[in-house]
Amino acid sequence: MDFREALQNQVLVADGAMGTLLYGSYGISSAFELLNLTHPDTVLRVHQSYVNAGADIIQTNTYAANRLKLARYDLQDQVSVINQAAVKLADQARQAADHPVFVLGTIGGMAGDTDQDVQRATPTALAASLTEQLTALLTGGRLDAILLETFYDLRELLAALKLVKAHTTLPVITNVSMLAPGVLRDGTSFASAIDQLSAAGADVVGANCRLGPYYLAQAFAGLTSRPPVPLAVYPNSGLPGTDQDGAVVYDGEPSYFQDYAERFRQLGLTIIGGCCGTTPLHTAATVRGLASRSRVQGPRATSVPQQPTLTPTTSQHRFLQRVTTAKTALVELDPPRDFETAKFFKGAQRLKAAGVDGITLSDNSLATVRIANAIVAAQLKLRYDITPIVHLTTRDHNLIGLQSEIMGLHSLGIEDILAVTGDPAKLGDFPGATSVGDVRSVELMKLIKQFNSGIGPTGKSLRETCDFRVAGAFNPNAYRTSLSTKSISRKLSYGCDYLITQPVFDLANVTALKAALSANDIHVPVFVGVLPLVSRRNADFLHHEVHGIRIPQAIRDRMAAAEQAGNERAVGIQIAKELIDGICENFNGVHIVTPFNRFKTVIELVHYVQQKNLTAIQ
Incomplete structure (x- = not known):
C-alpha cells in the first residue's frame, strides 16, 4: 500500500518532535540537523523510538536544513550531505520496523523565524534555498511524501507548494501554524487556507506547532464543511515554560494526547502526530487513544462562526491634510x-x-x-x-x-x-x-x-x-x-x-x-x-x-x-x-x-x- 492509498483507507499516527526531544532528552542544543552527520546513531535512535511507539509516519531530521538557516552555524555548504544523510537514517528506521512505516521529507517555513537574515531574504533567495534542500531530499533515498510544516505565511506556503509540485510527483503535506485557533497571522481563516492549499494541489492540509490539542481541536471543529483533502494535525504538547536556567521546557503529559486522539479522529483527521515538546510517549498515548483506525467523514462544526463587524475610526491627521x-x-x-x-x-x-x-x-x-x-x-x-x-x-x-x-x-x-x-x-x-x-x-x-x-x-x-x-x-x-x-x-x-x-x-x-x-x-x-x-x-x-x-x-x-x-x-x-x-x-x-x-x-x-x-x- 502506498502513501496515497493509506491516506484514503485509515487514520495514520505520525511521530512527534525531533529538536525539542534532542534538546531535552539528549542535551544537544547545536544545529540539530548536523547530527545526521556527527551523531547518526542518536538520530536513528529517535526514529526507532517513535516507530516502536507505534508511529506509522516518521519525518526526516531536516526542518531547518536549508542554506539560509544553516548559515547561522557556517554550515551552508553542507545542505546536500545533511539532507541526504537524514533520508538514509529515516529509511533505515523504516526498514527495521515491524509494521509499515512511511517517511516524509521535511522542509520548514521561514516567515515565522526570528533570525533577521532569514526574515530579510528575498523571494528569489527563499526559492533557491527551498529548491536546493528539496533536491537534496529527493536524491537522498526513498521518500513517500514531502512535508511542508510550520508555515505562518500562507503566501510563502503556496509558493513553496508550487515549487515542490514542479519538482516531484510525490504527495505533499502542507501544515500551517496559527497563533490563535481558526485564523492565520494575516487574518486568513483556517478554512480559507485549506481551500486555497487544496486548490493549489496539496494532497494533505493541516496545522502544526504553536498550539496544543485543545486549541487545534477548536480550529478543526470550526470548519463548516468537509474539506476536499485529508487533514493532518501535529499539536504541541502544551504551552512551554522555563526551567531555573531559563531554558524552554515542555511538561505536557502524554495521557492528555490519549484523551484527544479519538476526538481528532471524530473531527475527521487522517494524520495525527505531535510537534514541540512531544516524545515517543505521546505517540504511544495517541495510539492507545484511538478507538479505531477507520476514517470519519467530517469534520462537522457545531456552529457557524460569524464575522465580527469592524468599526472604523475617524482620525483627522490634520497636519498631514x-x-x-x-x-x-x-x-x-x-x-x-x-x-x-x-x-x-x-x-x-x-x-x-x-x-x-x-x-x-x-x-x-x-x-x-x-x-x-x-x-x-x-x-x-x-x-x-x-x-x-x-x-x-x-x-x-x-x-x-x-x-x-x-x-x-x-x-x-x-x-x-x-x-x-x-x-x-x-x-x-x-x-x-x-x-x-x-x-x-x-x-x-x-x-x-x-x-x-x-x-x-x-x-x-x-x-x-x-x-x-x-x-x-x-x-x-x-x-x-x-x-x-x-x-x-x-x-x-x-x-x-x-x-x-x-x-x-x-x-x-x-x-x-x-x-x-x-x-x-x-x-x-x-x-x-x-x-x-x-x-x-x-x-x-x-x-x-x-x-x-x-x-x-x-x-x-x-x-x-x-x-x-x-x-x-x-x-x-x-x-x-x-x-x-x-x-x-x-x-x-x-x-x-x-x-x-x-x-x-x-x-x-x-x-x-x-x-x-x-x-x-x-
Whole structure:
C-alpha cells in the first residue's frame, strides 16, 4: 500500500518532535540537523523510538536544513550531505520496523523565524534555498511524501507548494501554524487556507506547532464543511515554560494526547502526530487513544462562526491634510526627565496657542530615561487637545511590547507614529542596558499598518479598524546632489506615509533631497528638521559628537563670533530662519526641534513658518 492509498483507507499516527526531544532528552542544543552527520546513531535512535511507539509516519531530521538557516552555524555548504544523510537514517528506521512505516521529507517555513537574515531574504533567495534542500531530499533515498510544516505565511506556503509540485510527483503535506485557533497571522481563516492549499494541489492540509490539542481541536471543529483533502494535525504538547536556567521546557503529559486522539479522529483527521515538546510517549498515548483506525467523514462544526463587524475610526491627521497646501510646522519635545512636569505642559500649551500643527514626542532620545512618551501624548491630547506624534523605537520594545504599545495608542485616539530604531542603549544613562531590536524600523511600520485592517498580531479580528499614519525618519546630511532614495523607497514600500528628517544646517542637502525625490517620482509629505543653535559650544557639540549632524564651518564661525559679541541666541534664531527660508522653497513641512526647553525660541520660529503662508496669500 502506498502513501496515497493509506491516506484514503485509515487514520495514520505520525511521530512527534525531533529538536525539542534532542534538546531535552539528549542535551544537544547545536544545529540539530548536523547530527545526521556527527551523531547518526542518536538520530536513528529517535526514529526507532517513535516507530516502536507505534508511529506509522516518521519525518526526516531536516526542518531547518536549508542554506539560509544553516548559515547561522557556517554550515551552508553542507545542505546536500545533511539532507541526504537524514533520508538514509529515516529509511533505515523504516526498514527495521515491524509494521509499515512511511517517511516524509521535511522542509520548514521561514516567515515565522526570528533570525533577521532569514526574515530579510528575498523571494528569489527563499526559492533557491527551498529548491536546493528539496533536491537534496529527493536524491537522498526513498521518500513517500514531502512535508511542508510550520508555515505562518500562507503566501510563502503556496509558493513553496508550487515549487515542490514542479519538482516531484510525490504527495505533499502542507501544515500551517496559527497563533490563535481558526485564523492565520494575516487574518486568513483556517478554512480559507485549506481551500486555497487544496486548490493549489496539496494532497494533505493541516496545522502544526504553536498550539496544543485543545486549541487545534477548536480550529478543526470550526470548519463548516468537509474539506476536499485529508487533514493532518501535529499539536504541541502544551504551552512551554522555563526551567531555573531559563531554558524552554515542555511538561505536557502524554495521557492528555490519549484523551484527544479519538476526538481528532471524530473531527475527521487522517494524520495525527505531535510537534514541540512531544516524545515517543505521546505517540504511544495517541495510539492507545484511538478507538479505531477507520476514517470519519467530517469534520462537522457545531456552529457557524460569524464575522465580527469592524468599526472604523475617524482620525483627522490634520497636519498631514494641511501640509499638502500650506507651510506646516511640527515641534519636537523631549518628555520630562523628572516629575516636575508643569513647565513642560505649560510650554506645550504656549505652542498650541502659537498655532503649532502637532507636537512630536521623542522616545528616550539619546537613550536617556524620560517619562514614557505615550503617557505624555495622552495628556497632551486629552487634556489640552494637542495633536501628538509619538516616536516608537524598536530599541526599547520587543515584539510583544511594540504591539501592546500600538494597541494602547489607538485606544487613546493617538494615530500618528514615527517609527524609529532609536539611539543605541549604551549611549545613555545605563550603558549596561541592551537594545532589543526584534524588528527593524521598516518592519515596525508594516506591523503598525496591519492594525489599520482591523487584524491583530495573531490574525484575530480587533473588532475595530485603526487609522494610523506612520512617519519614517531620514537623514539627508550624509548626501549632496547624488542623494540616494533607496532607503526612502524601502520605507514607503513598508507603509511609510511621510518623512521627518534629521536637523539640517546645509541647504545643499535640502535641495539635493528635493531633486532626488523628484527624479525618482516620489511624492510624499516631508518635514525637514530645524534645530536652533543656542551657543557656539552647542554648535561644536552637535557637529563633533552627535551622530548624523554636520554643521558647516561658516555657521560655526558665525556662532563663535556671536559668542564674542554676546548675541548667540539672536544669531542662532537668524540661522534657523535662513534655513526655514530654504526649506520652504522646496517643501511645505518644517520640523522644529526644541533646544533645552527653549519654548520662546521655538514659538518665534513657528510664527515665522506661519508668516510664509500670509506672504504667499498677499
